[in-house]
Amino acid sequence: MSPMPTAMTMRKIVIAALGAALGAAAGLSFYQSRHLPEPVVPGPGVTAVKKLSDYFGPLEGTANDVNVYVLEGAEPGGAFLVLCGTHPEEPAGRLAGWIFAENASVSKGRLFVILTANRSASTVTRLGGAYPPDYTIVTPWGGRTFRMGDRWSSPLDQWPDPEVYVHYPSRQELAYIDIRNLNRTFPGRPGGTLTEKTGHAILELIRKERVDVVIDLHEAELQYPVISTIVAHEKGADLATLTSMMLSSEGGFAMGVENSPRALRGLSHREIGDNSDAVSLLLEAPQPFLDATRGRTDRALLLTGRDEFVVRAGKQGLLFEKIDDAGWPIDVRVGRHTSTILQILEIWSEDNPGRAVVAGGVPRYDEVIKSGTGAYLKDVKTADPAKIVYE
Amino acid sequence: MITVLYYALTAFVAVLLVRNFIDRKKWQEEVLYVIVLLPFVLRILRLK
Amino acid sequence: MDATASAALVLAVMVAAYIAARVLKISTELSLLAAALAGALAGGAGLPARHIVEGAFTYFDIVLIFVSATLFMNLLKESGGAAFVVRAILRRFHRRKSPLFVLLAVLLLIPGALTGAGSVTVLIMGGMVATVLSYMDIPRPRVAAIIFLIAGLSAAAPPVSLWAMLTAAGVNMPYVGFFLPLLVPCVVLSLMTIFILGRKARPVDLEKALEELPQAPPKMTWLRVAAPFLAFFLLVIAGRAFPFSFPILGLPLMFMAAALAAFLLSPVKIAFLRTSRETVHQLLPLIGTLTCAGILVQIMALTGVRGLIAITTVTLPVTVVFLTLFLILPVSEAVLMWGAAPVLGVPLVLLFNTIGLDPVVALAGMSVIWPLGDAIPPTAIIGRLTTATVGVKEPYGQFLKHGLVPAALIAAAGTLMVVFSKKLSFLTVF
Numbered sequence: 001m002s003p004m005p006t007a008m009t010m011r012k013i014v015i016a017a018l019g020a021a022l023g024a025a026a027g028l029s030f031y032q033s034r035h036l037p038e039p040v041v042p043g044p045g046v047t048a049v050k051k052l053s054d055y056f057g058p059l060e061g062t063a064n065d066v067n068v069y070v071l072e073g074a075e076p077g078g079a080f081l082v083l084c085g086t087h088p089e090e091p092a093g094r095l096a097g098w099i100f101a102e103n104a105s106v107s108k109g110r111l112f113v114i115l116t117a118n119r120s121a122s123t124v125t126r127l128g129g130a131y132p133p134d135y136t137i138v139t140p141w142g143g144r145t146f147r148m149g150d151r152w153s154s155p156l157d158q159w160p161d162p163e164v165y166v167h168y169p170s171r172q173e174l175a176y177i178d179i180r181n182l183n184r185t186f187p188g189r190p191g192g193t194l195t196e197k198t199g200h201a202i203l204e205l206i207r208k209e210r211v212d213v214v215i216d217l218h219e220a221e222l223q224y225p226v227i228s229t230i231v232a233h234e235k236g237a238d239l240a241t242l243t244s245m246m247l248s249s250e251g252g253f254a255m256g257v258e259n260s261p262r263a264l265r266g267l268s269h270r271e272i273g274d275n276s277d278a279v280s281l282l283l284e285a286p287q288p289f290l291d292a293t294r295g296r297t298d299r300a301l302l303l304t305g306r307d308e309f310v311v312r313a314g315k316q317g318l319l320f321e322k323i324d325d326a327g328w329p330i331d332v333r334v335g336r337h338t339s340t341i342l343q344i345l346e347i348w349s350e351d352n353p354g355r356a357v358v359a360g361g362v363p364r365y366d367e368v369i370k371s372g373t374g375a376y377l378k379d380v381k382t383a384d385p386a387k388i389v390y391e
Numbered sequence: 392m393i394t395v396l397y398y399a400l401t402a403f404v405a406v407l408l409v410r411n412f413i414d415r416k417k418w419q420e421e422v423l424y425v426i427v428l429l430p431f432v433l434r435i436l437r438l439k
Numbered sequence: 440m441d442a443t444a445s446a447a448l449v450l451a452v453m454v455a456a457y458i459a460a461r462v463l464k465i466s467t468e469l470s471l472l473a474a475a476l477a478g479a480l481a482g483g484a485g486l487p488a489r490h491i492v493e494g495a496f497t498y499f500d501i502v503l504i505f506v507s508a509t510l511f512m513n514l515l516k517e518s519g520g521a522a523f524v525v526r527a528i529l530r531r532f533h534r535r536k537s538p539l540f541v542l543l544a545v546l547l548l549i550p551g552a553l554t555g556a557g558s559v560t561v562l563i564m565g566g567m568v569a570t571v572l573s574y575m576d577i578p579r580p581r582v583a584a585i586i587f588l589i590a591g592l593s594a595a596a597p598p599v600s601l602w603a604m605l606t607a608a609g610v611n612m613p614y615v616g617f618f619l620p621l622l623v624p625c626v627v628l629s630l631m632t633i634f635i636l637g638r639k640a641r642p643v644d645l646e647k648a649l650e651e652l653p654q655a656p657p658k659m660t661w662l663r664v665a666a667p668f669l670a671f672f673l674l675v676i677a678g679r680a681f682p683f684s685f686p687i688l689g690l691p692l693m694f695m696a697a698a699l700a701a702f703l704l705s706p707v708k709i710a711f712l713r714t715s716r717e718t719v720h721q722l723l724p725l726i727g728t729l730t731c732a733g734i735l736v737q738i739m740a741l742t743g744v745r746g747l748i749a750i751t752t753v754t755l756p757v758t759v760v761f762l763t764l765f766l767i768l769p770v771s772e773a774v775l776m777w778g779a780a781p782v783l784g785v786p787l788v789l790l791f792n793t794i795g796l797d798p799v800v801a802l803a804g805m806s807v808i809w810p811l812g813d814a815i816p817p818t819a820i821i822g823r824l825t826t827a828t829v830g831v832k833e834p835y836g837q838f839l840k841h842g843l844v845p846a847a848l849i850a851a852a853g854t855l856m857v858v859f860s861k862k863l864s865f866l867t868v869f
């Protein structure tokens with residue numbers, strides 16, 4: 001045997017070993033962030049924790065059989081659904097939902113909260129996007145770590161994508177990747193992909209529980225025209241307009257209103273309103289982390305919303321929301337969501353006394369900014385372990 | 392069902408990549424084969 | 440250090456690492472990887488295994504499409520089907536140049552239009568069309584230029600135009616209204632390309648050509664050649680016509696079905712495993728580039744380089760943006776491939792929308808220009824694929840030179856579509 005093949009074999013072994021080490025390190029990181037447990041300490045108002053599969057059986061055992069927190073008041077009334085994590089990469093929505101699940105009390109009507117509508121999408125991060133795997137919200141007793149998540153379901157739960165995505169039932173053709181985007185698959189399809197089934201299950205919940213109003217929480221890049229606004233189905237135009245007026249005059253921040261366009265199919269504000277009796281509203285808070293012009297992509301940017309490049313884009317008049325060196329901290333974004341939800345609840349309940357939903361114990365905009373989001377997250381270590389649930 | 396076929400296709404291509412990696416004589420091609428192989432292996436192991 | 444300076448520093452390190460690697464005779468693919476690794480180090484991220492592998496996944500679906508589509512084409516070639524078709528076309532059209540050119544342009548447009556990938560056009564039709572054109576006395580680099588440019592236009596052509604789709608998805612715009620704004624320029628420019636570059640073509644010397652061409656197996660028939668294509672198109676059409684009852688197959692499986700049909704219908708015995716292994720090896724530069732470019736995109740996003748490039752582009756004066764689209768878009772394509780859509784396409788479309796242009800027509804115009812970048816270094820991915828498929832022996836620069844005039848026309852047409860998008864918005868009917 002000549003020495004050449006041996007040297008070559010050695011080289012191959014070294015190259016393969018280096019590759020294996022790289023793959024193992026990355027694989028471990030992917031596995032850990034996919035399986036990172038996110039505890040929820042149900043608050044005083046939570047009367048039941050259901051599963052989405054209670055409304056649509058075929059979801060059972062899938063990544064998207066998520067928790068549905070039910071907060072039922074002593075007095076009968078209407079029903080609200082707060083939908084968070086439709087896009088898990090927009091964390092202010094999920095965190096606002098967490099505050100409701102761990103703090104809210106309901107005296108009248110029923111409040112449903114879903115924290116991770118597309119749980120599959122919360123277990124991955126964007127290819128090519130360089131997202132951090134997770135982020136931590138500082139609390140008085142330490143901190144809570146959440147999965148970063150993406151806009152699209154994980155290919156581990158839904159594979160392959162079609163040649164082109166044909167939306168059900170409108171037959172509108174959309175980008176193939178959006179068949180894994182829950183906010184493009186409403187109203188869902190019972191025999192469809194996991195994401196389509198999830199949309200259908202949420203509609204089933206809305207119909208079976210006779211939900212009056214659905215609020216879907218999102219965040220948007222500042223270069224996107226639909227931002228800092230309530231996108232309202234025509235059924236909710238008055239409700240949204242009044243909410244926006246109240247918030248802008250007394251709530252401490254400016255909030256706009258947009259009509260849900262009829263040509264945009266698959267979005268919650270269009271399809272939920274069209275396919276159920278519920279009024280559908282979608283809230284957008286500003287998230288510079290999503291801007292294409294953002295600089296270094298890291299946890300700090302996600303939580304502080306401070307970015308020099310996005311500020312430069314603003315100075316050029318390219319943005320639809322203002323931004324300065326203070327950025328858009330997570331507490332501001334979370335506070336916008338909690339205040340807006342509370343305002344919608346109040347106005348709805350005044351106008352529809354028979355279908356009122358009255359909730360308390362949830363901090364408003366200025367309170368969230370003053371105390372921080374972490375102040376409203378319960379200490380898992382001192383909580384009753386039997387009550388803790390995981391997202 | 393279709394998904395299973397995709398894992399099979401991925402495994403098939405991965406085997407081809409490994410076989411070619413073994414037969415290569417240039418180190419640059421070997422490194423490139425290993426890099427290209429990584430996503431295939433992680434998908435088969437259901438890690439990403 | 441402020442964000443601009445630190446991102447600029449990382450970018451400089453990336454460029455330096457790339458050049459150093461090239462000087463050291465490292466391949467393009469590994470040089471991209473070297474640039475990414477050096478960038479991560481300079482950006483203070485160390486050796487971020489998670490980001491490297493996540494970046495390597497960016498184009499995983501597209502890699503699967505390439506492997507399955509190329510396997511299909513190679514099986515068809517092995518079966519003698521390709522030779523059979525070329526001989527038939529030559530017999531029928533060897534005297535009439537114009538109908539032949541129109542036929543060839545349409546043949547080239549179809550695969551890319553359906554898959555969104557110009558490389559599929561090159562792989563499926565490139566070899567056959569090149570043979571026909573070569574017998575018309577068109578020099579090889581010029582033949583490659585024709586195939587490359589029409590392949591690029593085919594990728595931009597509807598129904599599937601990945602740049603338009605990915606950018607539209609990035610700005611939350613439905614992928615609707617693009618059909619005519621993409622179809623009209625792609626068809627017109629394809630015909631212009633083949634007639635301009637083929638103007639000196641001579642009628643084929645049939646006797647000589649048929650003698651030189653590889654023989655088709657005697658048992659080969661039209662049915663045997665057409666059936667695999669038919670199977671592929673039937674699956675595509677079924678998926679679109681019955682999207683809610685037909686299972687979601689995805690392009691890789693559709694190509695594998697066609698490959699299986701080609702294998703089973705071949706009149707000669709094909710060594711399936713050997714052909715598969717050769718296919719993968721033949722594709723290594725292509726899929727290697729895609730994988731390494733994905734890693735580079737991820738590291739650019741991680742370190743802020745991606746943002747620096749995007750912000751620098753969109754803060755240029757609008758006239759400058761218009762006048763440099765022909766440069767910005769192809770260069771971004773050459774470095775990032777489809778990654779150019781989220782990195783530059785999204786901020787540019789939002790910019791155009793802000794200044795009152797029609798975003799659909801403007802994006803369609805940009806989509807026509809983007810594929811030109813597939814011929815230019817560092818990646819030059821489809822350019823290299825085309826010259827390899829056509830068998831160009833001359834230096835790569837020759838190929839580029841021959842394509843210059845139609846490429847300029849394509850860039851001009853795309854730019855005009857952006858500038859006058861408002862006036863062309865009547866095209867966005869479906």
Ligand SMILES: [Zn+2]
Pocket residue numbers: 087090183218219
């Ligand atoms: Zn969203």
